[in-house]
Amino acid sequence: MCGIFGYTGKRNSVETVLKGLKKLEYRGYDSAGIAGLHTGEIVSCKEVGKIAALEKLVHEEKIELDLAIAQTRWATHGKPSVVNAHPHLDQGRTLALVHNGIIENHDSLRISLEKQGIHFVSETDTEVIAQLLGVMYQGDFLATLREAIPLLKGAFALAIIHKDYPGQIFAIAHESPLVIGIGHGEAFVSSDSNAFAAHTREVVFLANSEIAVIKSDSLQIFDLMGEIDKETHQLTEEIQEISKGDYEHYTLKEIFEQPRVIRQALLSRFLEEYGTATFEELNLDVNSLLSVQRILILACGTSLHSGLIGASLLEDQARILTYTDISSEFRYKNPIVPPDTLVIAISQSGETADTIAAVKEVKAKGAKVLAICNVYGSTLTREADSTLYLRAGPEIGVCSTKAYTSQVIVLALFSLMMARMRHMNKYEGQEFLNALKALPDVVQAVLDKAPEIEKIAKKYAHYENFFFIGRRYMYPSSLEGALKLKEISYINANGYAAGEMKHGPIALINADCPTVALGANSDTLDKLESNLREVAARDGKIIAIIKESDRGLEKIANDVITIPDTIDELATVPVTVVTQLLAYYIAIERGADIDQPRNLAKSVTVE
Ligand code: AGP
Numbered sequence: 001m002c003g004i005f006g007y008t009g010k011r012n013s014v015e016t017v018l019k020g021l022k023k024l025e026y027r028g029y030d031s032a033g034i035a036g037l038h039t040g041e042i043v044s045c046k047e048v049g050k051i052a053a054l055e056k057l058v059h060e061e062k063i064e065l066d067l068a069i070a071q072t073r074w075a076t077h078g079k080p081s082v083v084n085a086h087p088h089l090d091q092g093r094t095l096a097l098v099h100n101g102i103i104e105n106h107d108s109l110r111i112s113l114e115k116q117g118i119h120f121v122s123e124t125d126t127e128v129i130a131q132l133l134g135v136m137y138q139g140d141f142l143a144t145l146r147e148a149i150p151l152l153k154g155a156f157a158l159a160i161i162h163k164d165y166p167g168q169i170f171a172i173a174h175e176s177p178l179v180i181g182i183g184h185g186e187a188f189v190s191s192d193s194n195a196f197a198a199h200t201r202e203v204v205f206l207a208n209s210e211i212a213v214i215k216s217d218s219l220q221i222f223d224l225m226g227e228i229d230k231e232t233h234q235l236t237e238e239i240q241e242i243s244k245g246d247y248e249h250y251t252l253k254e255i256f257e258q259p260r261v262i263r264q265a266l267l268s269r270f271l272e273e274y275g276t277a278t279f280e281e282l283n284l285d286v287n288s289l290l291s292v293q294r295i296l297i298l299a300c301g302t303s304l305h306s307g308l309i310g311a312s313l314l315e316d317q318a319r320i321l322t323y324t325d326i327s328s329e330f331r332y333k334n335p336i337v338p339p340d341t342l343v344i345a346i347s348q349s350g351e352t353a354d355t356i357a358a359v360k361e362v363k364a365k366g367a368k369v370l371a372i373c374n375v376y377g378s379t380l381t382r383e384a385d386s387t388l389y390l391r392a393g394p395e396i397g398v399c400s401t402k403a404y405t406s407q408v409i410v411l412a413l414f415s416l417m418m419a420r421m422r423h424m425n426k427y428e429g430q431e432f433l434n435a436l437k438a439l440p441d442v443v444q445a446v447l448d449k450a451p452e453i454e455k456i457a458k459k460y461a462h463y464e465n466f467f468f469i470g471r472r473y474m475y476p477s478s479l480e481g482a483l484k485l486k487e488i489s490y491i492n493a494n495g496y497a498a499g500e501m502k503h504g505p506i507a508l509i510n511a512d513c514p515t516v517a518l519g520a521n522s523d524t525l526d527k528l529e530s531n532l533r534e535v536a537a538r539d540g541k542i543i544a545i546i547k548e549s550d551r552g553l554e555k556i557a558n559d560v561i562t563i564p565d566t567i568d569e570l571a572t573v574p575v576t577v578v579t580q581l582l583a584y585y586i587a588i589e590r591g592a593d594i595d596q597p598r599n600l601a602k603s604v605t606v607e
C-alpha cells in the first residue's frame with residue numbers, strides 16, 4: 001500500500017524524507033517520488049522501482065529542497081511508471097501533493113477539469129486532486145482546501161506543498177491514515193508513525209476531513225468550520241530497529257521469531273492458580289463480558305483465518321455462539337447485530353480499510369468492538385472500544401506469519417477467560433494454559449526441522465497447483481497454508497475443508513496436483529485418512545503434517561512432517577509454522593520476491 005512521508009525543519013529535507021520512505025517500504029510499492037520547494041519553485045523527482053533507484057536519481061540531479069514530501073506508490077489507477085508516480089503537480093506548477101487512497105469520482109472531476117482547459121499528464125486519480133486545487137486556488141490555500149475536500153469522494157490521505165506557502169506542509173486525512181510528528185524545530189507527516197519515531201514520539205492523529213497546517217515551529221488543525229484544538233499523544237511502543245539481522249528475508253526472520261512472539265503474547269496474561277487469562281489493557285467491564293450472548297469476528301486474509309480458529313475456540317470452550325465474516329462482504333450488508341453481540345475485529349496493521357469500514361458499520365448497529373491488533377495508535381485501535389495487542393513487533397514481510405500466531409494466542413487467552421467466566425472449571429483451565437505455555441518449545445522444535453522441510457519443499461517447488469486440506473482446526477489452517485504459498489510463490493494453492501473434496505475439488509486431483517494434508521487434529525484423523533485415500537487413488541501426491549504420536553497417515557503419504565504433540569485446539573500454531581516454511585522454501589526455489597511479493601501490499605488501506 002502507498003506510503004506518505006513529509007518533513008519540514010532544520011535537517012537536510014531530501015535525506016530525511018528518503019530515510020523516512022525506506023521505513024515505509026514494507027507496505028509494498030512499485031515506484032517512488034519526492035517533491036519540495038527550492039528558491040521559491042516546486043522541484044520534483046520520480047522513479048519506478050525501489051527507493052534506491054529514486055535515491056540515485058536525486059543525487060545525480062543534485063536535488064536540494066527546503067522542505068519535502070514523498071511517496072511510495074502501490075499502483076491503483078494507472079500502471080507503475082514515472083508519469084504515474086507521485087508527487088503530482090498542477091498544470092501551473094504552483095503545488096505538489098502525495099496521496100494514499102482512492103478518489104472514486106475522479107473520472108467526473110477529470111472531465112470537468114479538461115473542459116476548463118486542463119491537460120492531464122498521468123492516468124492517476126491523484127493528479128485530479130492536484131489539478132482541481134490548482135484551478136480552485138484564489139490566493140487563500142486553506143480556503144481552497146476547505147472548498148475542495150467536499151468535492152472528493154472516496155479515501156484520501158494527502159500531504160501538499162504550495163509555492164506561495166514556503167516552509168509549510170498541508171495535510172488532510174479522510175478514511176485513510178495520516179499521523180503528524182511534532183519535533184523541536186521540525187515536524188513530520190507520515191502514513192505510519194514508525195517512519196519518524198526515531199526523531200519524535202509526540203504525535204497528532206488527523207481525523208476525517210481535518211486539515212493540518214504543519215510548520216517547523218507550529219501546528220494548526222482546522223475542520224471545515226475553523227481552527228480546533230487537538231490533543232497530542234505519546235508513542236508508547238518501543239521502537240525496534242527494523243532490520244533483517246542475520247536472515248536473508250524479513251519473512252524468514254519473522255517465522256523464526258515466533259517462539260519469542262508467543263512468549264510475548266502470553267506474558268503476564270494468565271493466572272496459573274485459577275487457570276484463567278487476564279488482559280491489563282482490556283477495558284470492557286466484567287458485566288458486559290458476562291452478558292455476551294454471541295460473538296462476531298470480522299477480518300480479512302490471514303487475520304480472517306486466525307478469526308476462524310478463534311471462533312472454534314470460543315464455541316468449543318466458552319460455549320458462545322460465534323461466527324466470522326469477511327470484512328469486505330460485511331461492510332456492504334445490512335447486518336443483523338442483535339443486542340449482547342460482541343464484535344472482535346482482527347487486524348495486524350489496524351489500517352485495513354475493509355475491516356475499519358465493517359467496524360464503523362457494526363458500531364452504527366450499537367455493538368461493542370474489541371480489536372486484536374499489532375500497531376499501537378492505528379486507526380482500528382481508535383475506532384474500537386478496547387484493544388488487545390499482539391506485541392509481535394513490526395511485521396515487515398508482506399505475508400503475515402508471526403502476527404497469525406500471535407493472533408491465535410491472544411484469541412486462545414480471550415476464549416479461556418470467557419470460558420472460565422462461564423462453564424470451564426479451574427483444572428480444565430490449567431490444562432489449557434499448560435498447552436499454551438508449551439507452544440514456544442513446540443514451535444522451536446518445528447523450526448529445528450527447517451532443513452528437512454526445505455528438502456521436501458524443493459521436491460515440490462515445480463508444481464503449479466496445490467491443495468491444502470484439513471478438518472476442524474486444520475480447516476482454517478489449510479486456508480492459511482494455501483494463502484502463504486499463493487502469496488510468496490505465486491502457485492495456485494487452494495485450502496479446503498477435507499470433507500469438501502468429494503463435492504467437486506477432487507476433480508482436479510492428478511499427479512500434477514499435490515495435496516498438503518493437515519493431519520494434526522486427532523479427533524477427525526480417520527476421516528481425513530479416507531479423503532486422502534481418494535487423493536492417492538488418483539495419483540495425487542501427499543505431504544502429510546501429523547503429530548508425533550498420530551502417525552496414521554504415514555502409510556499413504558509420499559512425504560511426512562511431524563510436529564510435537566499438542567492439543568487439537570492449538571495444533572494450528574506448529575502446523576502453520578510448517579506451512580510457512582514450506583511456502584518460504586518453495587518460493588526461494590522459484591526465485592520469487594519473498595518480502596514484497598508482486599501486486600501485494602502489507603496494509604490494504606484502500607478498498
Ligand atoms: C496475509 O499474509 C496477507 N498479507 C493479507 O491477507 C493480510 O492478512 C490482510 O490484508 C489483512 O491485513 P491486516 O491483518 O493488517 O488487517
